Each structure stands twice: as structure tokens, then as C-alpha cells.
Amino acid sequence: MMRIMGRPRALVAVVSGVLLLGGLAGCGSGPSQVGSAVIVGDSSVSLDRVQSMIDQAVREQPYGQKLAREHKLDLLGREIVRQTVLHELTERAARKEGLVVDQGKVAALTAQEKSAPVADTGQGDAVAVTQIVSKLRDSNEVAHDVVLEMQLAQKYLPKLSVGADYVGIAATSETDAEARARAFDLAQQFAADPGKIQATIQQxxxxxxxxxxxxxxxxxxxxxxGMTEVFGAAQYLSLAQTPLFGSPANSVVAFQARMPAKPDWYVFVVRSRGTDKAVPADQEAQKPTDQQLTSIGTRLLQPYLTDAGLRVNPRYGVWDVVAMNLAPNSAATQGTVVPMRGAAPAQQ
Known part of the structure; x- marks a missing residue:
């Protein structure tokens, strides 16, 4: 069994628990990229709307004013777009899966919402920005989407599994550019010539x-x-929050699987992805926290990107499927997902 997966608690989620954004404006004939910050299917959010939310954050939130002084308002823009995309994907998943939101849980989450401004807790800009953007919206909408994601995770967690081959690439730090480049290159090699996989893994x-x-x-x-390992989501909760569990069979995924415990890069060759039967396992299923359920739910939105027609205005960066987030540019993404030769197109 994969050594890094033998201790699931050592794995930390690639993607944090999400708070999602409502307010997409539909357009029957399909929206135009001109004037749009982001387009998902036939819905869009305008550049003006995003700017208006940024302005509101600066007016109402001391931390927003701090970001303005530090010339970091781009973080708010990307977070608004991120939450917009995740909201639309959540709605798509709920419709397809026939999920009916638990209104009791929505009410409970809404009651926990605090009206006080976002404080500088020392956890960094990413945490504060997520909280700021959520406060710009109706708390009932935020809770509604979070509960749907938790329900999506609860539905699939007992029967979700992935079979994969993998290699680990040693990295000296979280920002080891050489290790990242090697992982990306190896993922492309595996995808282009699957015949190389077995020999490379043996080496x-x-x-x-x-x-x-x-x-x-x-x-x-x-x-x-490792070759042909089968990982059950219920046994490996932290791993279930990563792109290994969101990517289709016959794809190659590269990312830092053990962050922040160890910065090594991993390249996984996804051989199978099952969602319909319990997984034989060498260890007991873990009981997920609400935050883990939300993060796993976020990861289960990844397959919906394929048909979402996602288009992001370049001023907000590029969509990073590995992080389920916006990256400033392609060089800043947290990994890659590549289809093996002859497989379906990659998720972008």
C-alpha cells in the first residue's frame, strides 16, 4: 500500500472548505465574453459586478482596506470568480443528483454567521479573503450551497474509489520549481506514451x-x-479532497499530495474511478468532519467542469482544476490533469 497513504491523517487537503457565491445572471442565447468576468454555461457575472463587490469590501471591511493599501485587490477579484464558478457547479450537481437541501442544516449554519468584520487572525490573506467575499452575500445562500456540497459528499463517500499507479518525485521545498517541472513533464510523458509507465514506476x-x-x-x-493501488475515499479522507478523486479514468494527475507535511510531487495514473459499490479496504472508514465533507463535495464538482463551458476573463487569471481555484497564471497552478492518449479531453 502506498506509503504516503498509509497514514491518511498526514495528508492535508489541497482545497480548503468552500463558501460559495450566488447571483449568476442567466442569458438565453449565451453570454458574451465581452464585459464578463466569468462565464459558466449560459450564465455569467459582469466585470462591473465584480468591481462593485470589491468596492463594497473596501468600504465595509478593514481587512479589505488593508488589501487595498497593499495593492492586493486582485485577490478579492479572483475569490469572487472562484466562488461564482463553484456555486454554478454545485447547482449543476444538485440537479443531476436530485439533491434536496436539508433546510435544518441551512438554518443552523446561517445562525452561526457573525456580523462582525473579518479580523486579521494571522492565518493569511486567503482565509480572510474567502470570509470577506462570503460576507458580501446573503448568508442563507452561502449555507445552502455548503450544505449541498456536504450532501453530495455523503452520498458518494461510502462507495467512491480510485485505482491508480503512481510515482513520487523528491522536492526540497514547497516552491521547488525543478521538482514541479519534472512532475509536469512526467505527466505529459505518461499521457503521450502509456507504454513508459510500468518501466518508470519499477525504476x-x-x-x-x-x-x-x-x-x-x-x-x-x-x-x-506503486502499481495498481485501490484507494477508498472513506478510508483516505484527505486524499479524497484532491484531484486524484475528481479526475476521470485514463487521465494523469500531478500535484503535491502530502502538503504541507512534505513537499514531494506525485504523478498518478488514474486507471479506474468507481462510485457504485463499497470498496474492500485494509483499514476502517474514518468519520469525516463537516469541513472535510465540504472539501470532498468541492472535489466532486470537478467532473462537472467538462460540460460547464467555463470561461474566465484573463484579468482574473486561469482556472486551476487541481486547486479548484483561480491561479494568477499557468505557472502558478498547483498541478495538472492530462488525458492519456486516446482518452477524453483534459479538464481545464
Whole structure:
């Protein structure tokens, strides 16, 4: 069994629990990119709407004023777009899955909402920005979407599994550009020539064993490897929040699987993805927290990107499918998902 997955608690979610945004404006003939901040299917949010929300945040939130002084208002813009996209995907998933929101849970979450301004808790801009954007909206809408995501996760968690081959690539830090480049390159190689996968994984496995014995990485820089492992979401809750569980079979996924515990990059070859039967497991299922359920629900929105027709105005960056978030540019994405040769198009 995969060594990094043998201790699920060591894995930290790639994607944090989400608060989602309502207010998409539909357009029967399909919206135009001109004047739009983001388009999802036949719905869009205008540039003016995003700017209006940013202005409101600066007026009402001291932390928003701090961001303005530090010339970081782009963080607010990206967060508004992110939550917009996730809201629309949640609505699509709820319709397809026939989910009926638990109004009791919505009421309970809404009652927890605090009217006080967002405080600087030292957790960083990302946490504060998420909270600020949620406060710009109706708290009932926020809770409604969060509860739907939790229900989506609860529906699939007991029977969701992924079969995958994998290799680990040693990294010296979270921002090790060389390790990132190697992971992206290997993902492309695996996707373009699946015949290379088995030999590479065998080499990686030998190097990983030697590295354990000597404490030094081998010439290929591999730190871990495995063939045809089956991972059940209920047994590996942290891993279930990552793109491994959101990507289709016959795709190759690269990301930092153990962040922040260890910065190594992993390249997974997704062989199968099942959602309809219990998974034989070598350990007991874990009881998820509400935050874990929300994050897993977010990850289960990933497949809906394929048909969503997502278009993001370049001023807000690019959609990063691995993070289910906006990145400033393609060089800042947290990973990649690539279809193997002859498979369906990649999710972008």
C-alpha cells in the first residue's frame, strides 16, 4: 500500500472548505465574453459586478482596506470568480443528483454567521479573503450551497474509489520549481506514451527503496512508487479532497499530495474511478468532519467542469482544476490533469 497513504491523517487537503457565491445572471442565447468576468454555461457575472463587490469590501471591511493599501485587490477579484464558478457547479450537481437541501442544516449554519468584520487572525490573506467575499452575500445562500456540497459528499463517500499507479518525485521545498517541472513533464510523458509507465514506476520503486536505506535520493529523484493501488475515499479522507478523486479514468494527475507535511510531487495514473459499490479496504472508514465533507463535495464538482463551458476573463487569471481555484497564471497552478492518449479531453 502506498506509503504516503498509509497514514491518511498526514495528508492535508489541497482545497480548503468552500463558501460559495450566488447571483449568476442567466442569458438565453449565451453570454458574451465581452464585459464578463466569468462565464459558466449560459450564465455569467459582469466585470462591473465584480468591481462593485470589491468596492463594497473596501468600504465595509478593514481587512479589505488593508488589501487595498497593499495593492492586493486582485485577490478579492479572483475569490469572487472562484466562488461564482463553484456555486454554478454545485447547482449543476444538485440537479443531476436530485439533491434536496436539508433546510435544518441551512438554518443552523446561517445562525452561526457573525456580523462582525473579518479580523486579521494571522492565518493569511486567503482565509480572510474567502470570509470577506462570503460576507458580501446573503448568508442563507452561502449555507445552502455548503450544505449541498456536504450532501453530495455523503452520498458518494461510502462507495467512491480510485485505482491508480503512481510515482513520487523528491522536492526540497514547497516552491521547488525543478521538482514541479519534472512532475509536469512526467505527466505529459505518461499521457503521450502509456507504454513508459510500468518501466518508470519499477525504476522509481527501486530508487525509493534505496533512498530509504541510504537516506539519499537516487539518480532519478524518485521518492515513492506503486502499481495498481485501490484507494477508498472513506478510508483516505484527505486524499479524497484532491484531484486524484475528481479526475476521470485514463487521465494523469500531478500535484503535491502530502502538503504541507512534505513537499514531494506525485504523478498518478488514474486507471479506474468507481462510485457504485463499497470498496474492500485494509483499514476502517474514518468519520469525516463537516469541513472535510465540504472539501470532498468541492472535489466532486470537478467532473462537472467538462460540460460547464467555463470561461474566465484573463484579468482574473486561469482556472486551476487541481486547486479548484483561480491561479494568477499557468505557472502558478498547483498541478495538472492530462488525458492519456486516446482518452477524453483534459479538464481545464
Amino acid at each position: 522509481a520503486g527501486q530508487e525509493a527503496q534505496q533512498a530509504q536505506q541510504t537516506g539519499m535520493p537516487g539518480p532519478g529523484g524518485f521518492s515513492d512508487a
